[in-house]
Each structure stands twice: as structure tokens, then as C-alpha cells.
Amino acid sequence: MYQFNYHRPATLEEATRLFSEADDGFYLSGGQTLIPTLKQRLASPSDLIDLSGIEGMKGIEAGNGVVSIGAFTRHAEVAASGVIRETLPVLSALAGLIGDAQVRNMGTLGGSVANSDPAADYPAAVIGLGATVHTSSRTIAADDYFQDLFETALEPGEILTRIDFPVPDRAAYRKFPNPASRYAVAGVLVADFGGSIRVGVTGAGPCAFRATAMEEALSADLTPAVARAAEVPAGNFNSDLHASAEYRANLVRVMAERAVSDLLAE
Amino acid sequence: MQISLTVNGASHALDVPANTLLVDIIREHLGLTGTHVGCDTSQCGACTVHMNGSAVKSCSILAGQADGAEITTIEGIGTPDDLHPMQAAFRECHALQCGFCTPGMIMRAIDLVEKSPDLSNQAVREGLEGNLCRCTGYHNIVKAVLLAADATRA
Numbered sequence: 250m251y252q253f254n255y256h257r258p259a260t261l262e263e264a265t266r267l268f269s270e271a272d273d274g275f276y277l278s279g280g281q282t283l284i285p286t287l288k289q290r291l292a293s294p295s296d297l298i299d300l301s302g303i304e305g306m307k308g309i310e311a312g313n314g315v316v317s318i319g320a321f322t323r324h325a326e327v328a329a330s331g332v333i334r335e336t337l338p339v340l341s342a343l344a345g346l347i348g349d350a351q352v353r354n355m356g357t358l359g360g361s362v363a364n365s366d367p368a369a370d371y372p373a374a375v376i377g378l379g380a381t382v383h384t385s386s387r388t389i390a391a392d393d394y395f396q397d398l399f400e401t402a403l404e405p406g407e408i409l410t411r412i413d414f415p416v417p418d419r420a421a422y423r424k425f426p427n428p429a430s431r432y433a434v435a436g437v438l439v440a441d442f443g444g445s446i447r448v449g450v451t452g453a454g455p456c457a458f459r460a461t462a463m464e465e466a467l468s469a470d471l472t473p474a475v476a477r478a479a480e481v482p483a484g485n486f487n488s489d490l491h492a493s494a495e496y497r498a499n500l501v502r503v504m505a506e507r508a509v510s511d512l513l514a515e
Numbered sequence: 516m517q518i519s520l521t522v523n524g525a526s527h528a529l530d531v532p533a534n535t536l537l538v539d540i541i542r543e544h545l546g547l548t549g550t551h552v553g554c555d556t557s558q559c560g561a562c563t564v565h566m567n568g569s570a571v572k573s574c575s576i577l578a579g580q581a582d583g584a585e586i587t588t589i590e591g592i593g594t595p596d597d598l599h600p601m602q603a604a605f606r607e608c609h610a611l612q613c614g615f616c617t618p619g620m621i622m623r624a625i626d627l628v629e630k631s632p633d634l635s636n637q638a639v640r641e642g643l644e645g646n647l648c649r650c651t652g653y654h655n656i657v658k659a660v661l662l663a664a665d666a667t668r669a
């Protein structure tokens with residue numbers, strides 16, 4: 250690992266100032282993606298700005314049909330939170346499926362969504378629930394947030410501070426985990442907002458997206474068979490040693506079918 | 516950078532480069548070599564210790580993140596004459612062969628049993644997802660964790 254300066258600011262203003270003063274600053278959240286990257290020397294920041302000391306980026310609140318979670322909330326906290334298990338159980342279940350226990354004890358919501366790994370779990374919830382992403386300077390709608398492979402609407406230096414998840418009538422998440430890493434080869438979150446269905450997909454494409462044809466079909470007829478039969482264009486899907494694009498498209502249909510079964514069984 | 520942390524009950528103030536990993540503080544600076552480095556890529560769990568009461572991979576934590584933390588390593592849970600119940604269960608069930616993964620397995624297993632009172636065979640297997648063993652085939656490890664969980668509850 251290359252040498253860097255380490256900072257732990259107490260406020261957002263201080264953090265963004267440190268970033269703008271640094272030659273090549275990087276924010277550090279749980280470190281479960283960034284530290285392995287630094288160890289492989291795939292990044293060489295001049296300054297690491299640790300976000301763990303910023304009080305405003307923590308905490309879980311629920312009310313007015315929204316669950317609001319600070320970006321510096323660890324996966325294990327989301328999985329164990331009584332408030333989230335009560336009001337948005339699909340999210341605590343999803344968080345409990347991320348990686349392994351040690352990773353969940355360090356990794357954070359904000360780090361995962363800022364990083365936007367194509368195979369990460371949280372992006373399926375951000376998209377599938379139509380969340381609002383709050384940053385140090387603005388709010389961004391889920392549909393505008395994910396842009397491409399590891400590319401989001403965040404500008405350099407912008408800090409993801411909090412995410413508001415609307416609470417659906419019911420929802421379910423299913424993923425096909427890579428057996429070694431547990432990352433999603435494909436993951437699908439299906440949410441029912443008063444008969445209007447949202448489907449968030451991760452793992453399959455360069456970043457999380459809505460399966461719009463499937464949403465329309467399921468909004469008309471919410472059954473597992475409809476999810477299985479829905480059109481899922483594999484055009485820009487990922488193809489790698491784990492799965493071809495066509496196989497991923499099929500996995501999306503199968504995960505959606507299972508998620509709809511779970512949702513109907515609630 | 517200056518950091519202070521408590522390891523197995525003893526406080527330490529250290530001056531280390533900012534890119535020092537927690538596992539290097541434990542092994543190189545404090546000489547506690549029971550914590551192993553297996554993969555160095557955050558996969559294997561051999562480096563698992565407790566930080567503020569939760570199992571974490573010490574090869575994936577920077578010195579600054581551990582500043583002010585309470586750390587427990589395999590050296591901090593029992594002695595040869597007075598083994599921790601998890602250590603006793605691993606011995607009883609022959610849950611190790613080469614022993615390389617064992618410190619990490621035991622630290623994660625203690626955390627698992629503390630946080631999940633009712634453990635099934637499947638829950639133990641899932642709970643140990645972040646710890647790899649290349650020798651045992653896991654069966655005896657799972658047996659040991661279930662035995663220790665029973666012993667803890669009794």
C-alpha cells in the first residue's frame with residue numbers, strides 16, 4: 250500500500266474542505282472495498298478522509314412512510330435494527346445477505362451505494378424502492394443516481410450523507426450469490442406500492458436498473474409466472490467467467506419469480 | 516500517526532505510518548502472532564479479531580480506524596490451563612488439522628454464539644461464511660461451535 254495522509258474530520262464542511270485541499274483525496278467509510286483496492290495498489294490517494302467521525306451521517310429514523318438511514322451505518326446495524334425489521338424488513342434481510350459477518354461489521358450503506366459495484370446488493374433496494382439519495386450539496390432521485398459501471402451522479406468531492414427509502418406495502422429481495430464472494434450474480438427487489446410495482450435489478454448490468462417491462466407486466470398481474478415470462482433484454486448485461494449475459498437475464502427472471510412468491514406469501 | 520488502542524485489556528500508544536494495517540499492529544508492533552494472515556485480500560478470515568465487541572478482518576482495517584478501539588485477539592480469550600469454552604470445544608471435536616485458520620475461526624465463532632443464541636447447523640455454516648478452512652471440511656468445526664454454544668447456554 251502506498252503512503253497517504255489520514256484525516257478524521259468531525260463535520261461535513263471539514264471533510265469537503267480536506268477533499269478540495271488534497272492532491273488526490275479519497276473518502277474512507279467502512280473500507281471493505283477501498284482498503285483491498287489500496288492493498289492491490291489499484292488506487293494511490295494522497296489523502297484518506299475517514300467519514301466515521303461525522304455525527305450527521307449516522308442514525309436510523311422511520312416516519313411518514315420513509316425509513317431514513319445515515320450513510321455511515323454498517324450493514325450489520327441495518328440487518329439487526331429493530332426499527333428497520335419492523336418497518337422495512339426487506340432491507341434488513343438484504344443487508345444480512347451482504348458478504349460475510351466480518352464484512353457486515355465494517356461495511357456501510359453509503360460506501361456501498363457510493364461505490365456502485367455492479368454486483369452490490371444495496372443498489373437493488375435504492376432502485377427498487379425508489380429511494381432518495383442525500384449528499385453534502387443536494388438530493389438525487391434513485392432513477393438519476395446510477396449511471397454506469399462504478400459511475401454514479403456523485404460529483405468529485407460530493408459526500409453521500411443519507412438515504413431515504415419509501416416504505417412499500419410489501420416487498421421482497423432475492424439474489425443468486427456468487428458462491429465464493431456472496432456478491433450478487435443477479436439480484437432482484439420487487440416492491441408493491443399500492444398496486445404499482447417497482448423492480449430493481451443488480452448484478453446483471455453495468456449498474457443497478459429498473460426492469461421496466463417486468464414492472465408493467467407485474468403491475469397488471471402480480472404473479473410469479475408473469476415475472477418468469479417477462480421480457481428482460483440482455484443487450485448490455487455483464488458476461489464473465491461466472492455467467493453469460495443470457496444466463497444473467499434468465500437469472501433475473503428466476504429471482505424475480507421467487508421474489509414475487511415471497512412477496513405474495515407475506 | 517499517533518494512535519492508542521486497548522489490546523486484550525492492555526493500553527498501547529503507538530506511532531505508526533498511516534498505511535499500517537491493524538493486523539500488522541497486532542503481529543509486528545505488539546508481537547501477538549496468534550492472529551494469522553491467510554489471504555491478505557479480505558476473503559479468508561484467518562486475521563479475524565474483535566474490535567469493540569464485533570468480529571472484523573484485521574487485514575482490512577487501517578490504523579486510524581482502530582484508534583481508540585478495544586481489540587481482543589486469540590491470546591486474550593483463554594490460557595493453556597483455562598481454555599475458553601470455544602477453544603475447549605475445538606479441541607474436543609478435533610475441529611482443526613493444520614490450525615492455520617483456527618484463531619480466526621474461534622474469534623468469529625465466539626462472536627456468532629454471543630449474538631445468535633439459537634444456532635442451527637445451517638446457521639453456523641452461514642455464520643462462518645467469512646472464514647475459510649483448507650483442511651477440515653468444516654464438519655468438525657460446525658460440531659465444535661454447536662457444542663460450545665450448548666456449553667455457553669447451559
Ligand SMILES: Cc1cc2nc3c(=O)[nH]c(=O)nc-3n(C[C@H](O)[C@H](O)[C@H](O)COP(=O)(O)OP(=O)(O)OC[C@H]3O[C@@H](n4cnc5c(N)ncnc54)[C@H](O)[C@@H]3O)c2cc1C
Nearest residue numbers: 278279280281282283348356357360363369370409431432
Ligand atoms: C469478502 C467481501 C465480500 C463482499 N460481499 C458483498 C456482497 O455480497 N454484496 C455487497 O453488496 N457488497 C459486498 N462486499 C462489499 C462491501 O459491502 C463493502 O462494504 C461496500 O462495497 C463498500 O462499503 P464501505 O463502507 O466498506 O466503503 P469503502 O470501502 O470505505 O468505500 C468505497 C468507495 O466509496 C467511496 N465512499 C465511501 N463512502 C462515501 C460517501 N459517504 N460519499 C462518497 N463516497 C464515498 C470511497 O471513496 C470508495 O471509493 C464485499 C466485500 C468483501 C471484502
Ligand code: FES
Nearest residue numbers: 553554559560574
Ligand atoms: S488475511 Fe484477512 S481475510 Fe484473509
Ligand code: FES
Nearest residue numbers: 612614648649650
Ligand atoms: S485447519 Fe488447516 S486451514 Fe483450517
